[in-house]
Amino acid sequence: GTGQASNPRSQITFDNVETLTEAVTYWAFYNARTAIFFDEKVKNAAAREAFNNAMADAKAKITHIIKNRTVDFTSTKGRTNYAHEDLGEIARTVDPVLSAHGLSYRFRVTSKPNEPIVVTCVVAHRMGHSEETTLDAPRDESGNKNSIQAIGSTITYLQRYTLKAALGLAASNDDDAKAAGQKEDDGPISEEQVTTLQHLLAAGALAHSIEAKV
Secondary structure (H helix, E strand, C coil), X not given: CCCCCCCHXXXXXHHHHHHHHHHHHHHHHHHHHHHHHHHHHHHHHHHHHHHHHHHHHHHHHCCCEECXXXXXXXXXXXXXXXXXXXXXXXXXXXXXXXXXXXXXXEEEEECCCCCXXXXXXXXXXXXXXXXXXXXXXXXXXXXXXXXHHHHHHHHHHHHHHHHHHHHCCCEECCCHHHHCCCCCCCCCCCHHHHHHHHHHHHHHHHHHHHHHHC
16 A cells, blocks of 8 residues: 555545535524524513513503493293493493503304304404403393394303403492492491402412412
8 A cells, every 4th residue: 555645525425415415404494493483482472471461551450340231031930130231331441451551352253053152252462462261151042032132142241251251350330329429338248258358368379379389
C-alpha cells in the first residue's frame, strides 16, 4: 500500500446526499410542527385564561334576575303555580355585561322523534375559548299544548337553564313587599336556605382544597 489516507469526500455518494437531504428536510418539518404545536398550546392557554377572567368579571357585574313570569294552571295532576324569569328577561340582564367583557352565547338544539330534546349553551370569548353546558328534557305536554308548542316550551325552558347554569346565575323573586319598599322578614332562615348554605360551604371548602394542592 501507498499509505495515503483516503479522502472522506470521495466516500460521499449520491445515495448518501439524498439520505442527508431527507434527514434535514424531516428535521426542519419536525421542528416546524413542534413550534406550531407549542404555539397553539400557548395561545389556547392564554385564551382559556382570558375566558375565565372575563367570566369572573362579568359575573361580578350581573345583577340578580327578576322572575317576571307566572305559570298557573290546573290539570288532572292538580294545580301548578310558580314564578320564573323568561329568556328575554335573562337576555336583557346579561347581554350588555357579557358583550362588554368580550363574551357571547349561542344555543344548539337537537329534537329527534321519541327522544328527549337536547339543548346546548355555548359561551364563547372573543379570544377563541368556549365552554358548553348541555341539558335534556322530554317535550312539555302540560297545559293542553299542541305538539309544536310542547317542543317550543321545552326548548325555551332548556335555553333558560343552560344559560343560567353556564353563567352560574341565580334568580330572585320580586314580591310586592320588596317592590313597595317594605322591610324584609328578619326571622330564621328556612330549611331550603340552610341546605343551600351547606352546599355553598361545601363547594367553597372543595375549591379551597383544590387551590391548596395546585
